[in-house]
Amino acid sequence: MIEDLAKKQKKKYPSVSMGQGQEVIARRLVGAGVVSGDWCILQNCHLGMGYLFELEQTLVKLDDVHDEFRVFITCNPHPKFPIGLLQMSIKITNEAPVGVKAGLQRSYDWVTQDLLDGISRAEWRHLLYVMCFCHAVVSERRKFGAIGWAIPYEYNQGDLSACSMFLQNHMSAMESQAPKGGAVPLQWGTIQFMISQVQYGGKITDDLDRVLMDTYCASYFQQPCMDPNYKFYEGYPIPNGPGSAEIDFWRAELKKLPEVDTPELFGMHVNADITCRNKQTNELIGTIIDTQPKSSGGGGGLSREDVVLGIADDFLAKMPDDYNMNDVIDSIDKLGGKAKPLNIVLWQEIDRISKVIKLVRRTLKDLKLAVAGTIIMGEHLIEALNSLFDARPPPRWMKISWISPTSALWFSSFLERVDQLTMWLTKGKPHSFWLTGFFNPNGFLTATMQDVARKHSGWALDEVVSYTEVTKQDKTDLRAGPDEGVYVHGLWIDGAGWDKKRICLVDQAPKQLFYELPVLLITGVQFTDKKSGWGFGDPKLTSGKVDMTKYSSPLYMYPRRCTGALGTYIDQIDLPCGGEPPQKWNLRGVSLLCTKD
Numbered sequence: 401m402i403e404d405l406a407k408k409q410k411k412k413y414p415s416v417s418m419g420q421g422q423e424v425i426a427r428r429l430v431g432a433g434v435v436s437g438d439w440c441i442l443q444n445c446h447l448g449m450g451y452l453f454e455l456e457q458t459l460v461k462l463d464d465v466h467d468e469f470r471v472f473i474t475c476n477p478h479p480k481f482p483i484g485l486l487q488m489s490i491k492i493t494n495e496a497p498v499g500v501k502a503g504l505q506r507s508y509d510w511v512t513q514d515l516l517d518g519i520s521r522a523e524w525r526h527l528l529y530v531m532c533f534c535h536a537v538v539s540e541r542r543k544f545g546a547i548g549w550a551i552p553y554e555y556n557q558g559d560l561s562a563c564s565m566f567l568q569n570h571m572s573a574m575e576s577q578a579p580k581g582g583a584v585p586l587q588w589g590t591i592q593f594m595i596s597q598v599q600y601g602g603k604i605t606d607d608l609d610r611v612l613m614d615t616y617c618a619s620y621f622q623q624p625c626m627d628p629n630y631k632f633y634e635g636y637p638i639p640n641g642p643g644s645a646e647i648d649f650w651r652a653e654l655k656k657l658p659e660v661d662t663p664e665l666f667g668m669h670v671n672a673d674i675t676c677r678n679k680q681t682n683e684l685i686g687t688i689i690d691t692q693p694k695s696s697g698g699g700g701g702l703s704r705e706d707v708v709l710g711i712a713d714d715f716l717a718k719m720p721d722d723y724n725m726n727d728v729i730d731s732i733d734k735l736g737g738k739a740k741p742l743n744i745v746l747w748q749e750i751d752r753i754s755k756v757i758k759l760v761r762r763t764l765k766d767l768k769l770a771v772a773g774t775i776i777m778g779e780h781l782i783e784a785l786n787s788l789f790d791a792r793p794p795p796r797w798m799k800i801s802w803i804s805p806t807s808a809l810w811f812s813s814f815l816e817r818v819d820q821l822t823m824w825l826t827k828g829k830p831h832s833f834w835l836t837g838f839f840n841p842n843g844f845l846t847a848t849m850q851d852v853a854r855k856h857s858g859w860a861l862d863e864v865v866s867y868t869e870v871t872k873q874d875k876t877d878l879r880a881g882p883d884e885g886v887y888v889h890g891l892w893i894d895g896a897g898w899d900k901k902r903i904c905l906v907d908q909a910p911k912q913l914f915y916e917l918p919v920l921l922i923t924g925v926q927f928t929d930k931k932s933g934w935g936f937g938d939p940k941l942t943s944g945k946v947d948m949t950k951y952s953s954p955l956y957m958y959p960r961r962c963t964g965a966l967g968t969y970i971d972q973i974d975l976p977c978g979g980e981p982p983q984k985w986n987l988r989g990v991s992l993l994c995t996k997d
Contacts, residue, residue, distance in 0.1 A: 415441035418448030437468035503536030667987025741847035852924035885923025904978030
């Protein structure tokens with residue numbers, strides 16, 4: 401676009417793609433353009449953010465600038481983009497269209513008559529529409545937040561173009577192999593793999609998102625979709641009829657599509673629309689809070705400092721005592737010492753929560769002294785003051801602890817975590833563990849596998865895998881722990897409901913977004929036993945009435961979903977599907993969460 405504009409204005413437009421070592425070239429181009437009036441194009445500036453601060457100062461200090469000089473910057477959204485440079489610029493954004501209808505119309509603005517005529521087989525135009533529809537759906541699914549995609553991928557026209565080119569080449573190859581007067585069927589497995597794993601999968605970094613993309617491609621790219629009467633969902637048929645060989649026919653048919661998309665079109669429950677609206681509202685409120693004035697007002701009512709002092713006094717009154725580490729060691733020795741894997745977890749958790757207790761108490765006390773003028777209000781205290789006034793936990797607290805949307809929820813969780821560890825330390829291993837209360841739930845589950853492996857002679861730890869079974873009991877119903885493994889409570893189902901009688905996943909009730917999972921048994925079995933089906937619907941371990949089909953649900957620490965080294969992913973938990981295919985729950989984004997907030 402910039403190149404076309406420059407040619408029309410008869411301007412030179414030297415460009416540079418920013419990155420390591422490209423700052424020297426950028427300086428030379430900007431310096432030459434200031435004198436000659438040429439245009440300068442700096443591309444991918446998110447890779448050279450440091451130079452933008454230099455550019456801002458350069459443009460501010462320039463006195464003699466050619467009237468025709470312009471600097472064009474292309475950049476992905478970046479939180480460190482210089483505010484001054486942003487304010488002096490004319491901003492143009494390129495965002496994906498909102499809605500499946502708008503996405504399809506944009507795709508068919510790109511589709512030409514020559515592309516429709518590229519393949520003589522009538523299936524080609526049909527398949528091209530399926531491809532465009534799939535592209536619109538996976539792009540629009542981003543609006544549902546974490547329940548849509550764990551990572552919001554930016555699928556663009558280039559992805560659709562690459563897939564269309566592949567499909568065209570594939571159908572051309574099929575035509576060339578067809579016998580005279582016949583036709584070779586499409587290789588659906590090849591099409592699904594190339595689109596899901598290669599074309600779109602090249603951007604996917606989360607393994608569970610890859611499974612979701614595989615599910616979409618398996619659903620859309622199959623022989624039943626070639627039926628002229630096929631519908632993706634009610635109101636979303638594949639256009640068919642006289643004139644389907646003309647591009648104007650397809651563009652006219654797209655105008656008949658609904659303006660508002662139901663979540664069921666994406667394979668999701670209608671409650672997902674509430675999740676989408678909540679996400680948009682929270683982002684708006686967060687922006688308003690971040691941009692509102694922070695200085696004390698002169699009106700009536702309590703000042704910011706008075707409000708925060710009240711919060712500090714309330715928190716300090718409820719603060720637990722510091723742990724005496726000598727007493728902790730003595731108590732752990734009474735529980736069997738550090739020779740037991742779960743006791744090591746207890747020690748590590750107490751060590752970490754002790755640091756949180758000291759930091760919170762010190763911050764609150766210093767905050768009171770700083771407001772009184774006894775000590776200097778440092779940067780970290782100003783940060784804590786602003787956060788507590790906005791009802792948010794201070795960033796320094798969350799950095800060494802856990803994430804929470806509000807300070808009240810954070811402090812409530814803090815007290816519950818301390819209480820669980822104290823009860824475990826003084827009264828012994830609890831009947832059921834609150835998994836949310838651990839800093840390192842993965843370490844807790846690993847220790848559980850170690851504990852199970854030690855109870856079986858000949859079991860190697862690297863051959864032991866987790867086996868999970870949902871019980872019918874709540875935490876209050878338990879009178880003892882399991883003979884082997886651990887009971888876990890406090891998990892929430894996101895994206896589906898739960899039937900306690902049938903012990904299986906069911907559809908959510910309207911407007912109910914989360915369901916608490918009953919007590920979960922987590923134990924270990926040998927890999928060969930689990931692979932052969934041990935424990936999955938076995939009458940010796942279950943009621944025998946549970947459907948054999950399981951949905952492998954991911955378990956996350958927070959609603960923000962992400963796998964990898966820095967993610968919130970914990971493990972996979974097998975949940976009975978209740979007679980439904982696992983793909984249904986996969987499309988609905990069903991997962992287990994340690995906290996729903």
